[in-house]
Amino acid sequence: MTDREKLKQIILELSYERRLVKLASGRESDFYFDGKQTTLHSEGGYLTGKLFYEAIRDVEGVQAVGGITLGADPIATATSIAALLAGQKMHAFIIRKEPKGHGTGQWLEGRKNLPPGTRVIIVEDVVTTGGSSMKAVRRAEEEGLKVLGIVTLVDREEGGRENIEAEGYWLRTIFTKSQLVA
Numbered sequence: 001m002t003d004r005e006k007l008k009q010i011i012l013e014l015s016y017e018r019r020l021v022k023l024a025s026g027r028e029s030d031f032y033f034d035g036k037q038t039t040l041h042s043e044g045g046y047l048t049g050k051l052f053y054e055a056i057r058d059v060e061g062v063q064a065v066g067g068i069t070l071g072a073d074p075i076a077t078a079t080s081i082a083a084l085l086a087g088q089k090m091h092a093f094i095i096r097k098e099p100k101g102h103g104t105g106q107w108l109e110g111r112k113n114l115p116p117g118t119r120v121i122i123v124e125d126v127v128t129t130g131g132s133s134m135k136a137v138r139r140a141e142e143e144g145l146k147v148l149g150i151v152t153l154v155d156r157e158e159g160g161r162e163n164i165e166a167e168g169y170w171l172r173t174i175f176t177k178s179q180l181v182a
Contacts, residue, residue: 035125049078066093130160
């Protein structure tokens with residue numbers, strides 16, 4: 001079984017549910033992908049990092065990966081480790097949902113690894129409309145980072161790719177909904 005096939009199996013076992021849910025986009029859906037169940041699983045996290053790194057290793061000049069807490073946290077860390085194991089430095093960072101309430105009041109964790117102009121890729125567990133991805137892009141750019149594109153574990157195929165591309169960014173996916181479930 002390939003790494004991709006094994007990750008698909010883990011996603012379907014741990015992260016996919018058929019039930020009525022309200023999504024971050026505000027939409028209701030009769031299915032749900034809880035990516036954290038896969039990315040926080042030991043083998044699922046390892047495979048996620050490896051496949052995310054494989055998806056971006058050809059992107060010239062990428063220096064870091066990160067996104068909005070909490071979904072991006074294990075993905076960014078796993079991807080950073082996979083890159084190091086492959087001989088490439090690629091730091092991880094976390095974007096807070098609101099600035100830190102004490103100390104420096106910062107939006108980004110891992111800041112000392114990210115000088116102005118650092119070339120980054122935003123990572124996500126699930127993309128629906130692309131709204132969360134674009135919030136991450138805007139915050140990263142406001143913090144002086146150069147966003148190259150976005151990678152997601154699962155694209156629900158509900159307009160996210162089109163919305164992200166309309167903003168001038170690319171989206172790479174590990175899986176689309178149609179690749180996971182019929």
